[in-house]
Amino acid sequence: MALLLGCDFSSSPGPRKHIVIAWGHSDGSRLRLDSLERLQSLDAFTAALQSHPSWLGGFDLPFGLPRELVEHLSWPTRWEDCIAHYAAMPRPKIRDLFAAFCDSRPAGAKFAHRATDGPAGSSPSMKWVNPPVAYMLHAGVPAILAAGAYFPGLQTPDSQGPRIALEAYPGMLAREVLGAQSYKSDDKAKQTPERLIARKDLINALELGQTRWGTRLKLSHAQRDALAQDASGDALDAVLCLVQAAWAQAAHAQGDVRYGLPPAMDPLEGWILGA
Numbered sequence: 001m002a003l004l005l006g007c008d009f010s011s012s013p014g015p016r017k018h019i020v021i022a023w024g025h026s027d028g029s030r031l032r033l034d035s036l037e038r039l040q041s042l043d044a045f046t047a048a049l050q051s052h053p054s055w056l057g058g059f060d061l062p063f064g065l066p067r068e069l070v071e072h073l074s075w076p077t078r079w080e081d082c083i084a085h086y087a088a089m090p091r092p093k094i095r096d097l098f099a100a101f102c103d104s105r106p107a108g109a110k111f112a113h114r115a116t117d118g119p120a121g122s123s124p125s126m127k128w129v130n131p132p133v134a135y136m137l138h139a140g141v142p143a144i145l146a147a148g149a150y151f152p153g154l155q156t157p158d159s160q161g162p163r164i165a166l167e168a169y170p171g172m173l174a175r176e177v178l179g180a181q182s183y184k185s186d187d188k189a190k191q192t193p194e195r196l197i198a199r200k201d202l203i204n205a206l207e208l209g210q211t212r213w214g215t216r217l218k219l220s221h222a223q224r225d226a227l228a229q230d231a232s233g234d235a236l237d238a239v240l241c242l243v244q245a246a247w248a249q250a251a252h253a254q255g256d257v258r259y260g261l262p263p264a265m266d267p268l269e270g271w272i273l274g275a
Helices: 042-050 067-072 079-087 091-103 133-146 170-178 193-208 221-229 234-253
Strands: 003-008 019-027 030-039 055-060 163-167 216-218
Touching: 003 234, 019 042, 019 234, 030 042, 030 221, 030 234, 042 133, 055 234, 067 091, 079 133, 091 133, 163 234, 170 193, 170 234, 193 216, 193 221, 193 234, 221 234
Parallel strands: 003 055, 030 216, 055 163
Antiparallel strands: 003 019, 019 030
């Protein structure tokens, strides 16, 4: 069985806010959570990815910027060139460029969106606050590339190696079970009993395979308690990304060379698994 990972990412990891990786294996419709790894730096993140010779991972961060934004800024439109250009830019410069773009647009249409944002219900990847997904892309994609990962749909097939990186989004999967009900918060004042119940409901649905993905999550009692008690939801989000990675692995095993990504996806913007 191939090694799978799901990653809840932070663009500024440290003692208070970790990057969390859920490692696991899938056998048909059953997915086993092997371990949770918490990392406090980007270097530790890249090292963790490099510590295994092969894996298929679902990462909770955007892999690309909206084509509309890239073309407006006259940046390279080949994905790897665009990422290199973007990664070389300091965050304050990114913020100023993106803010100027938004300021020039009418109310209600400030941000440019990727094609995947609508069906996934995700934030625009150029957003630099609440959540700062633009900075997650800026920090995360270069770190994953440094680990030798291959990005299906964004890189040519001749670049493929034994580490496969796919964009995941835990909120999309959580909404299938909970609707608009919140299950997490980094704010201790908002870590309520209602959110604890929602996490338990979500975990139970994953164990029973009660999502359109159909994957049944296998947990130990200790793992189940740990996921429920993590009020930030970071560990549970990593596991949700792991479930999406397992779905992509199953799609590939059935002959889909794109791991479930649509053939018509924009090779600059990227796509969220299952959107």
